[in-house]
Amino acid sequence: MSGTLALASTIAEMDRDALRALVARRRPQAAGTIADPIGLAAELLRSDSITRAIVPLERNQLSALLRFAAAPRSCAPDELQPLTALGLIGRESEQLLPLDEVTETVRDALISAGIEPDSLTAVGATPDAVTASHTSGATPAPEPTPRATAAVPHQAPDTSTWYSPALTAVGQAAESLRVLTLRPGKLNRNGTVAVASLRSLAEATSIDVDSVSRIVTALGHAGLTTPRSDEQLLLVSAAAGDWLAQDNRDRWLTLARATLAAIPAPLNIALTAADGDLAGAAAAIPHRFPLLPPAELAAATAFTAVAEQLGLTVSGVLSAPADRLIADDPAAAGELVARDTPGLAPGVYVQPDLSVVVPGPLAPADEATLSAISRPEQIGVASTRRISEASLAEGLEQGVTPDAARALFGRISLTGIPQPLEYLLASRAERIGDLVVDEHDGDVGRTRITVSRSDLAQTLLVDRALQHLQLTRPAPAPNAPVAMGTPIRLYSRLRADHVVSALTDARYHPTTSAALSGAGRAPGTRGASPAHTLDTAAIPIVDVSAAPQATQLTEAYSTLVERVYLAARAEPGTGEFTRRLELAMRDRSPVYVTAEARGQVRTFTLLPVSVTSGRLRATDQVAGVERTLPVNMITAVEPV
Template sequence: MSGTLALASALAEMDRDTLAALVRSRRPHAPAGITDPIGLASDLLKTESIARALAPLDRASLAAVRDPTGADAALVSELSGMGLLGRDGGSAVSLPEVAAALSDALDAAHVVIDSLSSDPFPGDISSDVDTSAWFTSALTAVGQAAECLRTLRDRPGKLNRSGSIAVATVKQLAESTGVEPDEVSLALAALMRAGLVTALIDDHLLITAAASSAWLHSSHVERWLSLAHAAGCSMPSTLRTEWNRADEAEIDLRALAAGVPTRYPLLPATDLTAVDDFVRGAEYLGLTVEGRFTEVADALLVGEVVTSEIARAMPETATGVYVQPDLSVVVPGPLPPKDEAVLAALARPEHIGVASTRRISEASIAEAYERGLSPATAREAFTRISLTGIPQPLEYLLDSLGERVGGIVVGEYASDEGRTRLSFARADVAATISVDRALQHLQLQRSRASDTVLYSRLSADHVLAALADARYHASSQVAALRDAEPAEPAEPAEVGALQAGATASEAAGATASRRAGAGDGPTAPFDALVERVFTAARSEPGTGDFTRRLELAIRDRSPVRVTAEARGEVRTFTLLPVSVNAGRLRAADQAAGVERTLPVNMITAVEPA
């Protein structure tokens, strides 16, 4: 027996908001072809649609789907709103198609159907853990995320064909930032949730999003808040439900997650993975400590504003750094964004945490110069932020590299003399390079007009790479031109949103909304479907069970027994309905070999033939 009629009756009784929520959650396969409750019911009773709807339900809900008799009224109403229960005579009833799909799914999951009413969830989900040091993980995560962003800004990552982040990208970021690969993966996941990195699926690239610059210009408190807010919004619905149910004040997230596979026996493997990923991500960001939610996390999850509480818990901005004679840099705490950016350009990270360490080297200073940072700017930065002054080894490094870097500019050149032109600030450096055996393959030729110009028949990129290998710090013509430009990029519009109190993720959302523009969105076909079904359920003659029975018979091309009464005379016909229109039924009476037309308001019963 089909449950189409019972589900159609339930759909016909729904208000517009409930119907719209149902359609958005179930997302019918062909919305354009659905015009009435019968059509929607037929689509919702397809096996694939039922399986998707059953998957996230807990044991109590699954038991109520199988038999709603005696179930909690609120739960029955919820399941009816999901299209998993029908209506018959004013009562909720199970649907044969749903019951069959449930039985098959439970068999596949090796769950005994009679055990659904039991509650296997662990009783103790509270823990006694000191969470006061949560900011340690929080600041470490923020620092690692910032390093990953800066690296991706200069060198986009690679994606697999499936759209996932390539292992090579994680390894490259780990090598560049000094962060363990597992933590790089967690940092990238946090950045992705906050809308700070973007996956270009067609190009197989992972790049920084427009909002990333605003995030890097914000304070450490604002940075963490945006990552934590995005993580809270991504909490899997199963975990959110269990968190809401728990009465304990000190909830252990790991205990909640451990009970999910048993309480939600049909949950897909991808959803179980999402639960595990959230647990790991929450611990990484400092939302939990040894599994237990912090007070700040609890407040965030209920939507409270906790900026002041975060600021009180986290250390204040450090006044400077300690530059050691061995060229290591001790960063005792979070720095102002401007100082952090210039230090990140001049020194490579070795350890990132509440207190971090970095390393200055000839390569790091040279790379900063080649990217457009001037020697004067580097010296001024160290003078301003170093609490120990500029030690003699750093003084020497700044002076020696300052003389060499910027003194060799390589650019493309099209003439008989060569493809690449090398311009030198000093003639003696040009003379040295022209006879350097390590560079003989460049076939350098002197210019007749100047002793500070050399030419090569190889490409500019090849020349730059060869000079770097021979430890000559050259810059390209484009990089040299950057010396005249401001080192600090102009702040994007999202910075204004952050200064007005919005998080970076909210600013990213605003940017995405602006880009989306006007026009029909992906929900437009479903909105139109809701209007058609809602109107059909309340229009004449489509409001009664008789009409829906006839519409179902028309759809299934099945005969029915129709009883009609007129002037006190009652007659019953076995008919094959053809259409119901303008309050009249048109049907074929195959026994009599004629077509009959009956007013719907005269029909007193419609039963299967």
Template sequence: MSGTLALASAIASMDQETLAHLVRQRRPQSASNVSDPIGLATELLRADTVARVLAPLNRRQLSLLLTLSEADGSTEPYDPRVLSELTRLGLVGIQGSSSEALPEVTAALMNGLATAGIDPATLGDASAEIAPRDPQPDTHTWYAAALTAVGEGSETLRTLRDHPGRLNRSGSVAVATVRALSELTSVEPSKTSLILAALDRARLLWPEPSKQRLTPGANAPAWLALSCGERWLVLAQTTLNAMPQALRAALETAGSDLAVAASMLPTMFPLLPAARRQIAEDFVATTDHLGITVQGLLSEPAKHVMADDLATARAILASELPPPAPGIYVQPDLSIVIPGSLDPANEADLASLSRPEHIGVATTRRVSELSLADAIERGVTATTAREIFTRLSLTGVPQPLDYLLASIAERAGSIKVGEHHGDEGQSRVSVSRPELADTILIDRSVQHLQFMRSAEDRGVLYSKLRPEHVIAALNAARYPASAAASLRAGGLGSASAPSPGETSSGEPHLLTSDDTAAQLSPELENLVKRVYLAARSEPGTGDFTRLLELAIRDRGTVRVTAEARGQAYVFTLLPVSLSGGRLRATDTAAGMERTLPVSTITAVETL
């Protein structure tokens, strides 16, 4: 026996808000084909969608479903809160004024329990036991991981600004991009993936699937301009908001220990797939890396973030995070030691001139000819670079760095690359000395640029390749090339930032989460309106009409009792349509078609 009618009755009794909640949770696939409660009930009772909605239910909810299926019409009282939750999920039907188990749900539940190796008789007996860890992890060390994660996130955004990443066709980050970011930021690939996920949750990335490109989002500059503590607060808040629902429910029992909560999932949620349990464990690893937890135990500021008490969280950050470092130590080997976080402006200046070798509470960077060439390519002058090092260095400017800056200053501007729209190529290269242009023309390391000399000016070369490729290749070959002013104004090598109108919640995401509070799509919103109106319009109300609608959908035969002038008439009919308050059906016994007013029907029995 099907539970379609009982579920349709439950759906018809829902208000529009409850119906929207049901559709949001279940997300029927064939939304365009659903126009009434019967249609929605049919969609929701498909085996795959029933198994999917059962998976995250806890033992208490599963036990009530099992008890309801065994009730056999008894009036046994049920927990009204749990029963309401299950009804709102479309897992319980209504027969008359009583809740009724749905056969399709019961079958899926029994199959799931058998697959998980759980005896249905013991489902309501098991409880999640908490085994507190002894000794408890020391969460006072949270700030070390927090500072490291903020530094990694900041460096990742700056790197993506200058070197946009690539997305797969599915919209996920390409493995090659993770590997390249790892090399450029000196962060392990596994940790790079965690940082990318944290940045995405904080709306700091701008994935463009149509172009298969990943760049910083429009909010990234504002985030980079925040203090280190405020940057961490953004990452912590958005990460905790994205906690998987099952893990959040287990955490209510486990207190503040995410690791214990993750270990409780198999007991609390016996049908939860292994893949979703793994997601919960990965989430704990993410929070550990971000300093939100220490070995799975929530840190003090994270507890207050969870409670939406940001004022107290900020007070803890102010007292426990070390103050910004007064400066940096530039070593003769051109390495830079940063003994703590820097002021955001100083951090940005230093990042523009050097590359990271180690990111942590104390960070190590290195200045090289290539890093300075990249800075000059972005418009930084050698004079500006010297001023930055002089201002920040607590040990002055060592002789090797002074020599390198002088050399760069001497060569800076000797090769300018701009766009060209003529037949000669896409790039115009202006070389300050003709003899240097002669050298470039015969240099095998840049032959792939296909240079051609201008007939009018021996110091001008043309290339078939685009300017960004020419600049990168010349710098790699140790020729100090930089972008022409007009090209820099156009943002060479930078991410195409979205316009202000594109920075709202409509920004695309790389990841999906368990967040079911997302807005309904227009298609699903229209489904809710259609079903809600159909349940309240004639003749789409009442058990009789729903039985007839179901018979029409299934092409089934029904026995209809109708009354006219005080007499009852019984017909065996094959319903064809139901509209305008009238039932049109085929009477196979009489060999004719009948039309009956719905108002005269007093009973409908499915055969």
């Protein structure tokens, strides 16, 4: 009872903002049934609720809770204030009180983590210097090794090479977005991207799977992809088109700002004492946050890997532009990016083996067209791509005709158009329209394949690689005239996209009517969502000196805050006696109630029934009658 009353007193003293912050951080589960400070206090003192609250606490905060429980006067007010705001400390008669339920849960959690609770309260122990004392049978966690000590002069690491991974990551992100535009990723039921989709994306972009996973994470932070949970798909967002239209410098700044804004809270806090050493901060987290679950430790480690790949860090240390972004100085970060990264490349080198060497960034429009008609072999500051019949066929699907491809290379190729490429473009131009696949609404099948030549149609019908398509050719109507050069139509009961994939795999290079009608338009626009401008200034810069901001409350939690706030200030529900009576009513337990009137003092053993309009209605457990007492006459309420 005492813990509930003490915490209810703390809650009753909170203003609306403090109460909102408390509810946002603790997230009581029974929000709809809580009506007053007593109800909220009882919910927050549940063992599982306390455990959720203490898991993200730092070592020094856990130490403060234990020291306060052992000796309330041993803690300074500034140590207790954030813990009080978190609902882990009670109050009685203007005095802060430890809560037994909290103390017990903290000790149990530390022991379960292999840490001796008394080691956190040892004389002379400091938050950063105390060493965990582990119980028998547990394996001690290694302490983080500092990169510099007082005995060794600190030498700033060289992060000047940040631009190389940064430009590589931008190229990988652009390529991944273009592939996802054509082939959305699959999501698992928990919302993560399926491994099969990551492997498919890695194969299409020539990026290893781990790097692709980190790039997809960065794209998600920047809002360039969006999950569609109902269909379990990862789609490209409307903002992706605007991002792809930017130059590489602006693309990187967008990814960098969004990624830094998504830094995990424990890593954010640890970075304040790490002097820009993000990897060192991550290594210090297990010691600084001893109760943090493995999933959150893994999230911090994963973030450092994403930061390293994006060039936000070099060997774990923040690069100069990332340091300026964290310091909320985007102008300085932009100047550093402009200084350290190359401008547009003068062109590309097309080799006779149909490989294309891209020595640096291209104009966004040229990059998009080249990406549509070639496949990446290596993406970096300088990239290599390859042109093939299959890639030209895919380019046609995106609206790039052989003539448009020839015009592109005529403009940007520093080696001209080699004869093998000219032959490939001419051959592809001659075959445009030979094999056109469309959806069909009829009894003969779901897909129609229009073939320009009878010999090609006959080859398709007997090709064993296409047997699963079950291609059919309806017999012509009796006596129907057949004109010379009339296209031949075949049908399949499979979907059009399946037929296109099967024909492509069999090296027939089909196209669609939509691609033919859209030939010449900008690549990557097919099926795109309506575009909107991605305002990078709206992406918050993380402030490593600030505590994590409270999450926006749902309507249910906002209503809860208002109910508790008003109940704490309603007549007569603001006094300690009233809260004791309310708790007795909740527990259906009798209490000793002392009342004074006209100089006479009497004590009753009562089972409270209600407290309304400033009066207590209760059943007298001794006399067996119902009594009504004015609350302002009550001088004491004690448990039986």
